Amino acid sequence: MHDTAGAAAKASRDGARIRKRLLTAVFLSTATASSTFLAPAFGQQYAFNQVVIEGNQLVDNATILGFAGIRRGEALTQAGLNDAYQGLVRSGLFETVEIVPQGGQLVIRVKEYPIVNVINFEGNRRLKDEDLAKVVRSQARRVYSPSMAEADAAAIAEAYQARGRIAATVTPKLIRRSGGRVDLAFEITEGRVIEIERLSFVGNRAFSDRRLRQVLETKQAGLLRNVIQRDTFVPERLELDKQLLRDFYLARGYIDIQVSDASGEVARERDAVFVSFSIREGRQYRFGNITTVSEVAGVDAGEFGALSRVRSGVPYSPVVVENTIARMENLALRKGLNFVRVDPRITRNDRDGTLDLEFALVRGERVFVERIDIEGNTTTLDQVIRRQFRSAEGDPFNPREVRQSAERIRALGFFSDAQVDARPGSASDQVVVDVNVEEQPTGSLSLGASYGVDAGVGLNIGFSESNFLGRGQAFSVAISSGADDTSSSISITEPAFLGRDLSLSLGAFYDLTKQKNAIYDTANVGLRTALSFPVGELSRLEIRYGLSKNTLKNYRGRDVNGDGTIDPVTERNPTLVAEAAREGEITSAIGYTFSYDTRIGGLSPDRGVVLRFSQDYAGLGGDAKYISSALQALGERSVLNEEVTLRAIFEAGAISPLGGYNTRVTERFFGNGKIRGFEGNGIGPRDQVTGDALGGNFYAVARFEADFPIGLPEEYGLSGGVFMDVGSVWGLKGNVVDAAGAPIDTGFNPRAAVGVSVLWDAPIGPLRFNFSRALKKETYDREQRFDLTISTQF
Structure with missing residues (x-):
């Protein structure tokens, strides 16, 4: 029993050992098989005696082997075959690639990409085919590349997005043709224009959203959203808008201004964009103590300090500082003080919100301009760009002058982009100034219509070129015809006569006018130079000469008695009869105009003063003998955080006959458009029998007006205004009588009118609708309750 049990136990132990050995054998065999299966592929070596290439028609065998990097007889691993495969795929020439080892032979099968036959654009209406062709890189008669086609589709979509069509989609499609060729078609879904529904600001306290929107290049969509293009969302334009906001605040003393973010959020329906600007204004700083010191021996700081236009107590403006520095450095050059630099040193006083400014005259580095290199101009002559520099080769290098020259080049309007940079020259004391420009069209052909309550409907056609023949000259031809007048003119202007800051202009004109409120016509033909x-930083002088022939034509008189005929004695004004008989008189006149405009220097962005005084002396030959003088003065200021603009304008004129000369109606003043509330030729001396306006030798007008928002969304471009005009036209030489022989009132009789205005910043120009009422008038004056004009800048 015991032996039996022991035998059984021994048999059990032996079975366990056998099972363990079997499991170990199975495990080892499995591990060996797995290790063989999982071993790296590159461990296997291939050697080929022959490489066979199949499927190629356009690409030769040597080129394919070159892309694959395979040599006959060379041993390759599986990794080497993979590299060969990737090289063929990266070549961009093959649609499919297959590499098959077959014993001592390697077979490379390829399917070449087809040749592009033509490139078509389908579904495009807003952009022309020729415009899209400039965007894509795929070309006809070249191998088709899927990656390039996808890149072209993305470029086309970006072109549409730049025009506000963010939802535009572009899909490249292939149309198979025989002979290994395909037509490449870009299917375009343009989508709607995505307009800016709202421009908002966060963090602005000193200025309202309405005021800040006026600063931006981007505009909100308004009434004419299908006409105005600046209300489309262009992401690249946001950076420009951020800089415009910074400049706006800096010019008003907010030195800590930060425009931290500008983002555009597309509406869920993808039909509008909401743009928001985040602003940190900081406090406004004003100029404190202004001093000038000299750290250069022998240089008087007081002489330079007298040139400063910076005044204590006014808001800080970097433009004023830069202008003062330029003025001081120009004085140093005139005095032969080379390499003298003016450094502005600002001390900040946070307690009282002022900035103490010290202009320090220091000795700069001795660096010279080696040369000025100009590139990118194909039409514009080098000399047009070069004359914008105040320094030439060999002159001392002034970094500030280079920056100002760059601004002058951009201000020409001839270039879409202009970059001016300085780099080291051939020696340590030499600098090369590089100018890279990108030209843009400078000519325009205009065809349009105009309307005025007085002038009626008119047609205009004109051609202008601001860079004529690449010489920087302005050339223009214009013809306009209205209900009561026809005019034509031609002119050419050389802005840098004799290579200096002299503007020379030559012109010719012909005007034929049917005078309102008068039964006569006038003709004026002449030449002008x-x-x-x-003559100063803010002032300019014009000297001119004109030769003209002014004629009063077709004086018909008026049928006062209603008998169908006009009596030459009782129904015609004797003054006009006498002047009409003076046909063919010539006016030869020399004159000048002095103008002063504080807005040029940007001293105060919220206010400005303009003065103009002109005189013309007629008597250098010809028949006319007189001196004509005119004065214009304007003062304006923005108040209430620049929401409201107050403006006062004064104009006056006088013509003084010489040597017994009697002025003609073509030379006298009528005050047309000067006093609102009255028609053209509606005030001044008048023949009350015939109704003819005679004009006067004197006029004076004072206009006061205020422009302000009226609460409508600013994207409509509508604002309001109120005005009051006071003035008169008077004075005629000699005994002036009407057709009945009674004296005509030629005295100073002031008129006054008040009214309200609706201003519309329309795409065709700023329109002003005036609704007025005369408070003081004469019985023979002609009132006008409504007037529509295109507002012009004084």
Whole structure:
């Protein structure tokens, strides 16, 4: 029993050992098989005696082997075959690639990409085919590349997005043709224009959203959203808008201004964009103590300090500081003080919100301009760009002058982009100034219509070129015809006569006018030349000469008695009869105009003063003998955080006959458009029998107006205004009588009118609708309760 049990136990132990050995054998065999299966592929070596290439028609065998990097007889691993495969795929020439080892032979099978036959654009209406062709890189008669086609589709979509069509989609499609060729078609879904529904600001306290929107290049969509293009969302434009906001605040003393973010959020329906600007204004700083010191031996700081236009107590403005520095450095150059630099040193006083400014005259580094290199101009002559620099080769290098020259080049309007940079020259004391420009069209052909309550409907056609023949000259031809007048003119202006800041203009004109409130016509034909040049930082002088023939034509008189005929004695004004008989008189006159405009220097962005005084002396030959003088003065200021603009304008004129000369109606003043509330030729001396306006030798007008928002969304471009005009036209030489022989009132009789205005910043120009009422008038004056004009800048 015991032996039996022991035998059984021994048999059990032996079975367990056998099972363990079997499991170990199975495990080891499995592990060996797995290790063989999981071993790296590159461990296997291939050697080929022959490489066979199949499927190629356009690409030769040597080129394919070159892309694959395979040599006959060379041993390759599986990794080497993979590299060969990737090289063929990266070549971009093959649609499919297959590499098959077959014993001592390697077979490479390829399917080449087809050749592009033509490139078509389908579904595009807003962008023309020729415009899209400039965007894509795929070309006809070249191998088709899927990656390039996808890149072209993305470029086309970006072109639409730049025009506000964010939802535009572009899909490249292939149309198979025989002979291994395909037509590449870009299917375009343009989508709607995504307009800016709202421009908002966060963090602005000193200025309202309405005021800040006026600063931006981007605009909200308004009434004419299908006409105005600046209300489309262009992400690249946001950076420009951020800089415009910074400049706006800096010019008003907010030195800590930060425009931290500008983002555009697309509406869920993808039909509008909401743009928001985040602003940190900080406090406004004003100029404190202004001093000038000299750290250069022998240089008087007081002489330079007298040139400063910076005044204590006014808001800080970097433009004023830069202008003062330029003025001081120009004085140093005139005095032969080379390498003298003016450094502005600002001390910040946070307690009282002022900035103490010290202009320090220091000795700069001795660096010279080696040369000025100009590139990118194919039409514009080098000399047009070069004359914007105040320094030439060999002159001392002034970094500030280079920056100002860059601004002058951009201000020409000839270039879409202009970059001016300085780099080291051939020696340590030499600098090369590089100018890279990108030209843009400078000519325009205009065809349009105009309307005025007085002038009626008119047609205009004109051609202008601001860079004529690449010489920087302005050339223009214009013809306009209205209900009561026809005019034509031609002119050419050289802005840098004799290579200096002298503007020389030559022109000819012909005007034929049917006078309102008068039964006569006028004709004016002549030539004019003028020379204009600066006489100060903010002032300019023009000297001119004109030769013209002014004629009173077709004086018909008026059928006062209603009998169908006009009596030459009782129904015609004797003054006009006498002047009409003076047909063919010539006017030869020399004159000048002095103008002063504080807005040029940007001293105060919220206010400005303009003064103009002109005189013309007629008597250098010809028949006319007189001196004509005119004065214009304007003062304006923005108040209430620049929401409201107050403006006062004064104009006056006088013509003084010489040597017994009697002025003609073509030379006298009528005050047309000067006093609102009255028609053209509606005030001044008048023949009350015939109704003819005679004009006067004197006029004076004072206009006061205020422009302000009226609560409508600013994207409509509508604002309001109120005005009051006071003035008169008077004075005629000699005994002036009407057709009945009674004296005509030629005295100073002031008129006054008040009214309200609706201002519309329309795409065709700023329109002003005036609703007025005369408070003081004469019985023979002609009132006008409504007037529509295109507002012009004084």
